[in-house]
Amino acid sequence: EAGVVQSPRYKIIEKKQPVAFWCNPISGHNTLYWYLQNLGQGPELLIRYENEEAVDDSQLPKDRFSAERLKGVDSTLKIQPAELGDSAVYLCASSLGLAERNEQFFGPGTRLTVL
């Protein structure tokens, strides 16, 4: 069974440019998470989806970040415009549902470098 797929794996852009990350969760997983991992830090939640509904986006900087999960499967995270401080790894994870006993499976992440 395929794991969580993310693309691209690496992205280098200049500041003020837009960028988008794509995530395909494990088949059948209703819950999808986007985490931000800064260098030397643990992942921090940006947004969580239950099917196609964003149920927790309190940590998402809404002035420049947006996300969508059309049809409750794949998800896209967008930054526009990107800033130097956005350089980080963006991780996508999925689980069967929202419960502590449902293991979260992580993708390999997208490493963003903003110049």
Add this chain to the structure above:
Amino acid sequence: AQSVTQPDIHITVSEGASLELRCNYSYGATPYLFWYVQSPGQGLQLLLKYFSGDTLVQGIKGFEAEFKRSQSSFNLRKPSVHWSDAAEYFCAVWGGSQGNLIFGKGTKLSVKP
């Protein structure tokens, strides 16, 4: 608010030596605790988890962890480290109704021959 502290940023051990990675948590109720491992270029992989019951939990790759409520700790151990264990290790606590995991800053493990 929930939080996780991993006091050691970087640890180096010799291959074959024992390992203990420290984790302290702050949580008002009974915590649900996790250890994840992240190898370079890889996603986080779950090593083990604690929900309730036996305070010594076994995980994959020969790892175990012990929950100590009195010390608010959930330390990860392995009796004999292999070179392939070199990676970054993250302790996490369940965030409750938010549904997210709250991670520590991680401990990078280096293994010397």
